[in-house]
Amino acid sequence: MVYNWQLQGWPDFTYGVSEVQPLILAFAQETGEVNGLIQGLPDDLKQETLLQLMLSEAVKTSEIEGEYVSREDVMSSIRNNLGLNDVPIYIKDQRASGVAQLMVEVRKGFQEPLTLDMLKAWHRLLFANTSRVNPGEWRQGDAPMQVVSGAYGRETVHYEAPPSACVPEEMDGFVRWYNSATYPLKGQVPEAILKSAIAHLYFESIHPFEDGNGRIGRAIAEKALSQSLGRPIMLSLSKTIEANKKAYYDALKEAQRALDITAWMVYFANVILEAQRDAKAMVLFTLKKARFYDRYKTQLDQRQLKAINKMLDKGADGFEGGMTAKKYMGITKVSKATATRDLQHLHEMGVLVQEGAGRSVRYQLNLP
Numbered sequence: 001m002v003y004n005w006q007l008q009g010w011p012d013f014t015y016g017v018s019e020v021q022p023l024i025l026a027f028a029q030e031t032g033e034v035n036g037l038i039q040g041l042p043d044d045l046k047q048e049t050l051l052q053l054m055l056s057e058a059v060k061t062s063e064i065e066g067e068y069v070s071r072e073d074v075m076s077s078i079r080n081n082l083g084l085n086d087v088p089i090y091i092k093d094q095r096a097s098g099v100a101q102l103m104v105e106v107r108k109g110f111q112e113p114l115t116l117d118m119l120k121a122w123h124r125l126l127f128a129n130t131s132r133v134n135p136g137e138w139r140q141g142d143a144p145m146q147v148v149s150g151a152y153g154r155e156t157v158h159y160e161a162p163p164s165a166c167v168p169e170e171m172d173g174f175v176r177w178y179n180s181a182t183y184p185l186k187g188q189v190p191e192a193i194l195k196s197a198i199a200h201l202y203f204e205s206i207h208p209f210e211d212g213n214g215r216i217g218r219a220i221a222e223k224a225l226s227q228s229l230g231r232p233i234m235l236s237l238s239k240t241i242e243a244n245k246k247a248y249y250d251a252l253k254e255a256q257r258a259l260d261i262t263a264w265m266v267y268f269a270n271v272i273l274e275a276q277r278d279a280k281a282m283v284l285f286t287l288k289k290a291r292f293y294d295r296y297k298t299q300l301d302q303r304q305l306k307a308i309n310k311m312l313d314k315g316a317d318g319f320e321g322g323m324t325a326k327k328y329m330g331i332t333k334v335s336k337a338t339a340t341r342d343l344q345h346l347h348e349m350g351v352l353v354q355e356g357a358g359r360s361v362r363y364q365l366n367l368p
Contacts, residue, residue: 004205004256005162011173011205013198016262017184020193023269028189030276034234037283042290047084049286053236053279054078054107057222058099060238061215064245069096078104094129099215101125106219110226114178116171119208122219126212133210138167145207158249159256161207170206177202178224192228196221197268201255225272235279240271288367296351303332304342308351311365322355322362 004010038046058074073093077100080088091097102125109118124136139145145161162170183194200221207213218238225233241248247267255264289312300308310331311323328339343363346352352363 001157001160002257003160004259005170007259009259011177011202011259013202013259013261015260015265019262020265020269021185023266023273024185024190024193027193027269027273027276030273030280031189031229031233034276034280034283035231037280037287038234041283041287045286045290049234049283051075051078052282052286053234054100054103056236056239057218058096058103060236060242061218062095062099064218064238064242064248065214067095069093069099073097074100077101098126098128102215102219106223107226107232110223110232111230114175114220114223116175119171119175119216119220122216123209123212126215133212138171138208139164139210147207158253159205159207161205167206167208171208174202174206178220188229192225192233193269193272194265195228196224196272197265198261199224200268201252201261201264204252205256221268234283235272235275237271237275240275240278285367292365292367296349299349300346300351303334304346304351307331307342308346308365322364323352324362 038049041049055071055075055078058078059069059071062069070093073091073096076085076089077091077097079085080091081101081104091100102122105122105125112118120136127133127135134140141164145164146157147159147161148155148157150156178195178199181195181198183191185191185194200217203217203220204213209216218241221237222233225235248271251264251267255261292312296308297305307323307328323343325336325339325343328334328343329336332339332342334342343352347354347363350366353366355362355364
């Protein structure tokens, strides 16, 4: 198998602009709407939106790599690093602390030129408390760096990166390209989409670290978007990617076998567009939630608030299948009779909408 870095012309990628242009136009509209919505939010809701997007990105970029970090620890670490906790909270899960710090650093330094030292510093954040890799150092040794799947002895090689000896030169070239590249479509939005898509693929193809390349590569994609737009982007690429990891790996695999990356550009532009639409839905839900609390918070007791908060934490639909007496009992630790009475009361107040009847009755949040 011949890979992109072995082809004559590497790393001069080519792609069809006309195939990507409709997605760029759609993203321009979506990102304008999201930016307008966020600018119109009160400061507390702006902060909540930012925290939720950073939390989502941190958790999902880890899950793509098969690592499941504590959401509570990630959020506490993000708040620590943003100075939002009066007293810094101790973080038990050091992987959560590392990826949270990475999210903060990427956002804080979005305007700065990309440097080799910056990438190595990001890597040190991710692997500060592990001995299985060399934090902040390019991979070394003669063993090939391969992306594989399958059981031991029956592995399938999806990609083999350039030899470790080539990494320093390749990364020098990557950083020079990132900071000086020009694009066939002018303007902030076209550059944001095109640069983000190419930067992610280019970096993943070099695969310079022993581990963590996916997380660093997605951070680079986010930085490219923010830097080109001139403001921190409000979306989570990893949430969209994680929802269909197979499509992500399939698109990456195909793109790493050629220098014509039109299909990859279309795929990644769609990821960015979908991530922005998802962020818009989250902002709109945040507004609905705020109005909901303004209307009902003083009318609910602590038990009812606890159950409602659980539903709101899950999004507009609350729980899959709705809230039931059994679920309410589990959350609030009350009897079935109390749960049934509370739910009926919340329905009569207009807080919940009833669906079904008898033993199959369930409730959804009333969020117009």
